[in-house]
Amino acid sequence: MNSTTTPTTSLTLSHRVNSIGPSATLRITAKANALQKAGKDILIFAAGEPDTPTPEVVVEAAVQALRNGETRYKPALGDVAVREAIAHKLTTQNRIQGLTKDHVAVTFGAKQALYNACQCLFDVAATGTAPAEAIIPVPSWVSYRPIVELAGGKVVTLETLPEHGFKPRPEDFRKLVNERTRAVFLNSPNNPTGAVISPDEMRAIAEELAHLASSVAPNLVILSDEIYENIIFDGMQHCSPGSIESIADRTITINGLSKSASMTGWRAGYAACPGSFGAELIQGMGKVQEQSASNVTSFVMPAMCAALTQIDDHIKRMRTSFEERSRIMYEGLNTIAGVTCTPIRGAFYAFPDVSALLGKTTPKGTKLANSTIFAEALLDEAGIAVIQGAAFEGCGDKHIRFSFAKHVDTLRSGITRFERFCTTLS
Numbered sequence: 277m278n279s280t281t282t283p284t285t286s287l288t289l290s291h292r293v294n295s296i297g298p299s300a301t302l303r304i305t306a307k308a309n310a311l312q313k314a315g316k317d318i319l320i321f322a323a324g325e326p327d328t329p330t331p332e333v334v335v336e337a338a339v340q341a342l343r344n345g346e347t348r349y350k351p352a353l354g355d356v357a358v359r360e361a362i363a364h365k366l367t368t369q370n371r372i373q374g375l376t377k378d379h380v381a382v383t384f385g386a387k388q389a390l391y392n393a394c395q396c397l398f399d400v401a402a403t404g405t406a407p408a409e410a411i412i413p414v415p416s417w418v419s420y421r422p423i424v425e426l427a428g429g430k431v432v433t434l435e436t437l438p439e440h441g442f443k444p445r446p447e448d449f450r451k452l453v454n455e456r457t458r459a460v461f462l463n464s465p466n467n468p469t470g471a472v473i474s475p476d477e478m479r480a481i482a483e484e485l486a487h488l489a490s491s492v493a494p495n496l497v498i499l500s501d502e503i504y505e506n507i508i509f510d511g512m513q514h515c516s517p518g519s520i521e522s523i524a525d526r527t528i529t530i531n532g533l534s535k536s537a538s539m540t541g542w543r544a545g546y547a548a549c550p551g552s553f554g555a556e557l558i559q560g561m562g563k564v565q566e567q568s569a570s571n572v573t574s575f576v577m578p579a580m581c582a583a584l585t586q587i588d589d590h591i592k593r594m595r596t597s598f599e600e601r602s603r604i605m606y607e608g609l610n611t612i613a614g615v616t617c618t619p620i621r622g623a624f625y626a627f628p629d630v631s632a633l634l635g636k637t638t639p640k641g642t643k644l645a646n647s648t649i650f651a652e653a654l655l656d657e658a659g660i661a662v663i664q665g666a667a668f669e670g671c672g673d674k675h676i677r678f679s680f681a682k683h684v685d686t687l688r689s690g691i692t693r694f695e696r697f698c699t700t701l702s
């Protein structure tokens with residue numbers, strides 16, 4: 277340092293940023309990719325992203341849009357055409373009534389849809405005042421908590437259990453909802469557990485939430501993350517809570533094309549909510565978008581239109597192929613002593629319970645005290661990248677998560693290698 281430079285050691289970041297952690301899913305994937313690139317033999321089951329390319333018709337729509345000069349700023353909430361296509365999709369496929377383009381925001385992935393919605397729902401509480409609360413059923417996707425906390429909300433976890441199929445029950449909400457409840461997160465099909473809430477179960481949850489909203493929690497809204505809606509097995513039906521009349525006007529549907537159209541890197545998501553509250557929320561989200569990122573990439577929006585209307589075959593093939601892979605994972609993992617996997621009803625994650633192996637020691641002498649050490653040892657000693665269940669909270673620390681959006685041969689090699697690792701523990 278020369279004598280004219282101001283020392284920077286006393287500079288700090290905001291408490292808000294210092295208090296959140298990094299995304300475990302993205303960090304571990306980056307580490308595993310780097311090891312693989314450096315020549316290490318690593319089988320990667322980390323971040324969840326489809327292994328198939330984006331359908332050609334979608335790519336072509338983006339290329340055409342680029343050629344047509346769709347390279348300039350657009351309205352922050354998105355093009356009219358794509359907002360209308362989303363409203364139409366949600367009306368016809370998800371049976372959500374009363375949606376027009378004014379009830380739809382286009383965002384950089386479902387992640388930003390959740391982020392912008394939470395910026396509109398939560399305030400930083402005044403000193404001495406209790407913050408508004410978000411009820412998050414856990415184990416849950418890693419980004420819900422930081423998104424709520426960055427907006428000033430307080431997370432209240434609802435523990436879902438394997439014996440209940442990792443699904444929240446109506447009575448669970450009764451215990452947690454109060455006058456400060458602002459948001460209830462629902463995620464079916466679920467990351468990381470693979471749970472799917474059936475239409476009957478969803479109606480029962482909706483009736484309870486409608487009752488609680490009218491009796492104790494007037495500000496309650498439901499954030500329904502439906503990013504895995506098309507990846508659903510065993511003939512189960514996806515149910516959008518926004519289609520249930522008693523809660524329709526307080527349900528914000530979050531979705532995107534990352535999973536159903538293999539578009540993770542395009543950053544194509546959306547939020548929708550009907551009624552006058554919905555229109556106001558979307559305007560609010562538009563302000564957040566305008567003042568932070570501006571519109572989603574201009575030539576991505578025509579591609580989103582193609583993905584929303586022209587890829588039925590891709591979706592069918594993808595569902596069949598993930599269903600086959602879910603069976604390989606479920607059966608393969610359950611043959612390993614000390615590993616128990618609950619049925620995988622949707623999404624592309626296996627979330628086996630490895631608690632019977634915690635406390636054991638690896639051949640290199642690592643004591644597997646928790647799921648984080650377990651996942652680290654699995655990477656370092658067996659070349660298998662998974663996400664530690666602790667990242668998903670709740671009973672997650674007894675589990676590890678495999679993303680099975682991989683070739684079946686990789687899945688089989690992974691299971692064989694994982695079994696070998698488990699049998700060497702003492």
Ligand code: PMP
Pocket residue numbers: 324384385386387388417463467501503531532533534540544545
């Ligand atoms: N919700 C869940 C449950 C997820 O697993 C993910 C990860 N893709 C997202 C939302 C965010 O998806 P994206 O931002 O890529 O649309």
Ligand code: GLU
Pocket residue numbers: 299301302322323324325417418419467
């Ligand atoms: N949602 C995926 C996962 O859980 C992708 C990474 C992320 O955005 O968290 O692995």
